């Protein structure tokens with residue numbers, strides 16, 4: 589990343605050795621010491637902000653696709669909406685690039701455990717860190733057995749009680765939020781899956797040394813979410829997205845329509861995301877495009893999705909273009925469903941010129 593910023597050192601700022609404190613106190617990290625010139629520090633924006641990454645791993649998370657998605661961030665936009673938040677890879681990427689400075693962001697998802705966890709990281713961070721530290725210590729000595737003990741003896745019963753009391757994200761207990769992060773960091777592939785009885789039933793992952801408590805990252809995330817310009821809510825996608833107006837940006841990343849019926853891993857929420865939901869999403873996207881909202885959708889290339897977008901005249905008339913890009917897909921219980929597959933991007937934003945290395949076939953498909 590070549591962008592550089594000249595930032596005037598504030599009166600009390602110092603060059604310090606502990607990089608993790610940098611974001612907290614707006615100090616100049618030691619690694620940029622030789623870039624201090626008089627009262628100024630010159631540093632690459634991306635390197636300085638690199639620790640603000642998602643604190644959850646999420647099935648279908650978009651970190652690997654950021655270079656391709658980033659080409660469709662509009663030059664200018666008003667407010668930002670992300671109605672299928674998950675781990676928020678695009679939100680954090682926009683933030684890291686400074687593209688959200690001075691803007692409001694509305695982050696929503698239908699999964700109340702997920703939104704509840706974000707809210708507790710924002711509001712009760714010290715309690716979360718304290719509990720996670722204990723969970724991490726126990727996990728280091730007891731491993732997978734401990735994962736199953738927490739999942740079955742503590743998380744699911746506490747979750748049942750929370751549901752019995754109404755179960756909204758706003759009232760998500762801090763203990764559940766800490767366990768949710770622990771299970772996410774140590775469970776299989778960042779999956780959140782409930783069985784028919786409403787119990788979280790994801791198996792333990794196979795990690796030799798999972799990073800369970802990353803204090804620096806949690807602090808950065810908490811600080812960003814505490815910004816009064818960031819709103820986090822539990823909401824169905826249409827309710828949140830339909831608030832967007834001309835010039836705003838909405839990024840949609842719904843649960844994938846399965847490429848084949850057996851490849852379905854859509855149960856992020858207990859009800860999944862049906863073909864009917866996919867059709868409704870298309871009408872929302874058309875309505876927003878008609879209002880001159882900048883929209884960006886990523887989805888699978890399942891036949892039902894291609895029929896809704898690639899071979900649909902209304903979509904073309906609305907000024908939306910479809911592009912296929914290669915992506916790695918890891919969420920499939922069957923080995924043949926993993927590996928490189930194509931992903932569909934639908935957007936009314938013109939791509940910015942390429943400024944990074946990409947996969948050969950991307951060069952063919954993105955124009």
Ligand SMILES: C[S@@+](CC[C@H](N)C(=O)[O-])C[C@H]1O[C@@H](n2cnc3c(N)ncnc32)[C@H](O)[C@@H]1O
Nearest residue numbers: 648649650672674675677698699824825841856
């Ligand atoms: C593919 S994931 C999003 C991944 C995210 N972009 C990331 O980088 O981690 C899809 C998300 O949609 C949420 N979701 C499913 N159905 C929904 C609905 N009807 N309304 C809002 N969110 C929904 C799921 O809870 C899940 O977090």
